[in-house]
Amino acid sequence: MTLDEAKQHLIQAWGTLGSSWGVSRTMAQVHALLLVSPVAMTTEDIMEALQISRGNVNMNVRDLMDWGIVRKVLKPGERKEFFEAEKDVWKIGMQVAKERKKRELEPILRALEQVSTIEADITDPDVKQFAETVENLKKFASNTDKSLESIIKAEENWFWGSFFKLFR
Amino acid sequence: MTLDEAKQHLIQAWGTLGSSWGVSRTMAQVHALLLVSPVAMTTEDIMEALQISRGNVNMNVRDLMDWGIVRKVLKPGERKEFFEAEKDVWKIGMQVAKERKKRELEPILRALEQVSTIEADITDPDVKQFAETVENLKKFASNTDKSLESIIKAEENWFWGSFFKLFR
DNA sequence: CTGAACTTTCAAAATTATCTGAAATTATTT
């Protein structure tokens, strides 16, 4: 397997994984492409490598920047914008965890909070069972939330951050 | 908010969450419906509650059973099949973790293994960088895999399993 | 200020995922 074949392979696999993670195939592919590229790439480079349109590249690169895992790089003397991916896999994982927590866990916690304001006859067994299920979901979600929070915080902390680095 | 309004609300929110997790909106809604239902439901019950077709209910219920979070229940003297959701939120979480590990983590590990068989000039700095990135991805993925594995195994172990129960 | 180089936007088109419903199949009862 040559370098290019291997890259192609990985980009493909990453794209497939993306879809089962609620990320569009193309966005995942752009990410993989930048991840395995030794140098920052321009919009045109990406268009050519993945055979997709300019608008498509622009949208997906912007989304990846919103996720905090791709950066814009300006080269002195160059008019064009270059893009590069965060290469530290651990940082990518943290960043994704952080964003998903914000975008998914927090909304569901809010929704659970809202439905638990149900004001109904607590002696009704159905109401009681519903309240219990919601309570359990809330506990689970907030446990998950807190665990993620700790990991992220620890990572960002100067001491635990460098401590963790020893193991990766 | 009445009980029915609250249920409706939760089903809706669960459906939205589903889509950002690579699960179809309807599948997540069927799951939520069964989760908050105090009794097992028939295909027709689900069709009516969510206003979806028979075929759609059948497919989604089957998928949920594949995920191991919904069970078929046969009532004596009844011709129809009934369905009920696993109510233990922790078990649901474990089951989902287990399945996602199998369906997503393992394939990506295999793909990474494959691309690391690249046979090329290791002195080429591009090849070296690629090999390094893949190596890091592999480490990250297998760490995640092992961590999940431990949690799942611990949960299934008679001792740690009951130990964990104390905290939830 | 002008115009070339580059980026962004967005309506329409293409693609992909999901759903329907009726026919085929399977299971149960009489």
Added chain:
DNA sequence: AAATAATTTCAGATAATTTTGAAAGTTCAG
């Protein structure tokens, strides 16, 4: 074994998402 009831399948319809590409917008050197 035939009738009845329930479940499953899947081709076509529908809906949702993604992509394109050209126009509008922006930036900047001269």
